[in-house]
Amino acid sequence: MSNAGDFADDRPRMGVDFGGTRIKFASVIGGKIDRLVVLDTPKNNSAALLRSIADGVKAFQAQPVSVGVAIPGEVDEDGICWRLPNVTGFEGVPISRELEKLLGCPVRIENDGTSAALAESKFGYGLQFQDFLVVTLGTGVGGGLVLGGQARRGHLGFAAEIGHILIDRSATAWLCHCGKTGCIESYASTRALLRYYSEAGGSANSVEELARAARDGDAEATESFRRAGKALGMGLCSAQHLLDLDALIFTGGISAAFDLMTDSVREGLRARAFAPPLSELPLLVSELGPHAGVIGAAWLPSHFEGPRS
Numbered sequence: 001m002s003n004a005g006d007f008a009d010d011r012p013r014m015g016v017d018f019g020g021t022r023i024k025f026a027s028v029i030g031g032k033i034d035r036l037v038v039l040d041t042p043k044n045n046s047a048a049l050l051r052s053i054a055d056g057v058k059a060f061q062a063q064p065v066s067v068g069v070a071i072p073g074e075v076d077e078d079g080i081c082w083r084l085p086n087v088t089g090f091e092g093v094p095i096s097r098e099l100e101k102l103l104g105c106p107v108r109i110e111n112d113g114t115s116a117a118l119a120e121s122k123f124g125y126g127l128q129f130q131d132f133l134v135v136t137l138g139t140g141v142g143g144g145l146v147l148g149g150q151a152r153r154g155h156l157g158f159a160a161e162i163g164h165i166l167i168d169r170s171a172t173a174w175l176c177h178c179g180k181t182g183c184i185e186s187y188a189s190t191r192a193l194l195r196y197y198s199e200a201g202g203s204a205n206s207v208e209e210l211a212r213a214a215r216d217g218d219a220e221a222t223e224s225f226r227r228a229g230k231a232l233g234m235g236l237c238s239a240q241h242l243l244d245l246d247a248l249i250f251t252g253g254i255s256a257a258f259d260l261m262t263d264s265v266r267e268g269l270r271a272r273a274f275a276p277p278l279s280e281l282p283l284l285v286s287e288l289g290p291h292a293g294v295i296g297a298a299w300l301p302s303h304f305e306g307p308r309s
């Protein structure tokens, strides 16, 4: 891992955030987006999808020096995909090598949570904190880990898969997207928030709608955020017991309504903390906005070792 002392330079870098519904392409200078193009993710096989990504990059830079790609899944150190649950057909695909062939330059792939954590470490709250988790709240619950000021991918690339920390081992624990039951994600994702509300007799189609109801004084909507926040806080306390962090940074779609959850996340942390100070760390919403993943992606080749292949 490089020491990355050159994060202030002004060379445009190419980042791609490859999601299940959209692909973002961005030219990034320092911590700012210089130019951004967002495309719908084509419904196609992996080879055709990788060609679409390469074509998108070439539309920005005919001969890129290096490219970083964030994915909602994990790859090993050689850029071979372990899992990419939202886009079929990628398991076992050597994504880095295939894109390097198409683009003629080094390509670094990382998990989108790790990419967002890299951006946060260099251009966000990393300027204040050294050891923190970036917690992504949305359709899923994910994250990225920063220790000693450096974004960490872990041994296999799965660091900070915090959505799947167990918080309910009862026989009636809710099912998670991952196929297991009782994960944080089952109790603190978009689906969980809408489920709490619907079980209390309410009806909302999105977190935005639920947040509006809560702000308009709907007690059941408020309670839905409280339940999600409490579950999240209890789960994150396990991360805190392991790592003794100095902040938790929240991002993702639900983070726009994080003010409706802050007290209950704290309540969950306090309910489980081994010692009182562990639950009192700052709970902050990332100021990098929805583009942290693509900004971090652009810096992946500089931060992690490469090139390979």
Ligand SMILES: [Zn+2]
Binding pocket: 163, 164, 176, 177, 178, 179, 180, 183, 185
């Ligand atoms: Zn899970």
